[in-house]
Amino acid sequence: MEAFKALIVDRTQDGGHRCEVGLLDKERLPQGELLVRVAYSSLNYKDALAAAPNGGIVKAYPFVPGIDLAGTVVSSEDDRFREGDEIVATGYELGVSHFGGYGEYARIPADWAVPLPSGLTLKEAMIYGxxxxxxxxxxxxxxxxxxxxxxxxxxxxxxxxxxxxxxxxxxxxxxxxxxxxxxxxxxxxxxxxxxxxxxxxxxxxxxxxxxxxxxxxxxxxxxxxxxxxxxxxxxxxxxxxxxxxxxxxxxxxxxxxxxxxxxxxxxxxxIDSVFVPMPARRKTWELLATKYRPDKLRELSSEIPLDDIPAAMAVMLAGRSKGRIVVKL
The missing domain is CATH 3.40.50.720 (NAD(P)-binding Rossmann-like Domain)
Incomplete structure (x- = not known):
């Protein structure tokens, strides 16, 4: 995994803007105790703004958007997580100032990770996002x-x-x-x-x-x-x-x-979801896996591949999207 696929937002040499799928070297990933193989992400309005030329979200380029991710820990420098653990991460600086979930791999601080609750799959976690x-x-x-x-x-x-x-x-x-x-x-x-x-x-x-x-x-x-x-x-x-x-x-x-x-x-x-303290964050994810889980959870979403994100973002910014859009990495 020296190089992997990711949606990269960048400025061009002539001052333009590009948002396209390309290859990213592992060394370009930001600091964090957990290296995660991302299985799914999701599409949110903030993601669409982060990829837009004047969205006002991203301050430094190149950048990988995606404020949500669910995946499997590949390596951990934190005793709370082991290789093979399934985790969910949303909020904090993910996809805003820290490379996010629109890549096959992500490196994140362990403090941002929530163990995947029993009763939820990685995809279902991103149907929520x-x-x-x-x-x-x-x-x-x-x-x-x-x-x-x-x-x-x-x-x-x-x-x-x-x-x-x-x-x-x-x-x-x-x-x-x-x-x-x-x-x-x-x-x-x-x-x-x-x-x-x-x-x-x-x-x-x-x-x-x-x-x-x-x-x-x-x-x-x-x-x-x-x-x-x-x-x-x-x-x-x-x-x-x-x-x-x-x-x-x-x-x-x-x-x-x-x-x-x-x-x-x-x-x-x-209601702010970005900096919710971890005890409340974990409790809320447990509710989503149990008492709050809708009977038709999977009917809330549609699924797209990484390459289809730019088109889906355009639909979202135009106000025409509906429901949840899950991104399969």
Missing amino acids: TAGFTAALSVQALRDNGVYPEGGPVLVTGATGGVGSVAVAILAKLGYEVTASTGKPEAKEELLQLGAHSVIDRNELTPASARSLDKQRWAGVVDCVGGKSLATVLAGVKYGGTVAASGLTGGTDLPTTVLPFILRGVRLIG
Whole structure:
């Protein structure tokens, strides 16, 4: 394995940009205690930005993107892992400032690795990936704040995306009445099959004139959109309800008031999956392998080879991708 295949993002001598599969020498891998033979990765919006000419993610070139990976330890300089151990890694600096999962091999710090939970295959771990991990954190935030199925409907915004689709499936598995919001009407049947009780158009969440307080509709919300949509959602959350927010596809501004918080006791919980402490990280992966595992986990994804990543990234940046995309190395 002196040289192996990887998706390499680089600047050209004339100041241009390239993103293509090529060969990478093992010596070019960054420092880390674990050398991993990567079996699967996945495609996320951050990966597409990392490979784009002006995505604002990568600071030094050449670079290998991929914020997720699942594979087998080839060699270890850390007593916690041995050759042959199967591991999952997401978040931290992986695929951002540290070469990521879009290569047949990766070298990572041992502190970033989670032993593959019993009950999950390497592929299934990447069907989840960062998106599924974020969805699980969001669902757990609702439950930690008292949002249970008997409390009434829960809303998932951006429901056809990676986080949204997994959240719909997890919530349905746990017995919640799920309303899925999407801008893709053609995806209605797929969302119903994932377990959504009903599907609404995202335009319902961006009315021309928003109200500070609206009819109480949702016991809880997994919000993957942000912006004006999140402001509308907050106005419609039931007394004591919780919103778990992890997305910004609808913008970073939040044009709301304090009224939902001080008159209805609504909680807005921010969800970050990048630097989750290892005890909570391992607990969440165990939940994904057991209690949170959807009945139709494999139906959440499609699979592509390494060579197809650039085309899939273009579709994602255009807002046309659906569900989870697994990359087979």
